[in-house]
Amino acid sequence: MRDITKPAQRDTVLVVDDSPDSLSLVTDALASAGVTVLVALDGRSALGMLDEVTPDIVLMDAVMPGLDGFETCRMLKQRHDLPVIFMTGLSETEHIVRGMEVGGVDYITKPVTPDELLARMRVHLTNARRTSSARAALDASGRHMLAVNAAGTILWSTPQASHLLEECLREDRLLIEDQTLTLAEWLERCLQAAGGPAVTVPDAEARVEARLIGQLAEDEYLLSLSRKRDVPPELLLSERLGLTQRQAEVLYWIANGKANRDIALILDMSPRTVNKHLEQIFLKLGVENRTSAAVIGLNAMH
Secondary structure, three states: OOOOOOOOOOOEEEEEOOOHHHHHHHHHHHHHOOOEEEEEOOHHHHHHHHOOOOOOEEEEEOOOOOOOHHHHHHHHHHHOOOOEEEEEOOOOHHHHHHHHHOOOOEEEEOOOOHHHHHHHHHHHHHHHHHHHHHHHHHHHHOOOEEEEOOOOOEEEEOHHHHHHHHHHOEOOEEEEOOEEEOHHHHHHHHHHHOOOOOOEEEOOOEEEEEEEEEEEEOOEEEEEEEEEEOOOHHHHHHHHHOOOHHHHHHHHHHHOOOOHHHHHHHHOOOHHHHHHHHHHHHHHHOOOOHHHHHHHHHHHOO
């Protein structure tokens, strides 16, 4: 019987190095491990190659004529989210720190030991794929999520978050209360606020709020965006869920955890009337209990 299983996907590695001896050692080791190898002899060539093809990982020499490896990595990370491992004879702490600051994930001193290089590559490839899978899941979920560094620079975002931010930008600036800020300045403020009040950005119909969800890595923070219209939440429920005004009011308080007797007091109606409205809400929303209705209500208000 013919084997119809798909062949295992080969990892693709871009090696950026101007040293023939180093290139020969590294490329031979990678080829023996079944890896597809791309080669660039300088930083400019590497950046140009990345416009045409996307490898899984980059091995970068730090010392090269013209554009050195540190600057090449910094420019690369502005356009591509790829793990970069530095390979260099520079072993001082300041060089290692600089490599990490420009976006490197690891630092191997020359002469390179092939087995060590392959082991470290596998670790970073696994981590990169886990991160990629998590981001793909966020993209598919329709969530407005983005990751930024401490300076407010966007590292990645879901398509929904990118679209929402584009709507808010006016000539590359955001109008916040009586002042204008760049996007990076606003995101930096959101990080500084942490668990405090979110910074709001008015647009034509709504405000967009950003809240810090948590820290993903040493200099990578996850933010969640939400659009909030300047209208009462009950009106949002009525418009978005097709409810009457009274039904929307009941659902609003259900979503806020109130019991039927409390809702009756708040809305000045009898508990029996609250139950009647709740029956109609369940029917319109296609749910069977107040918990499911509350979840739908909370989502509709955000």
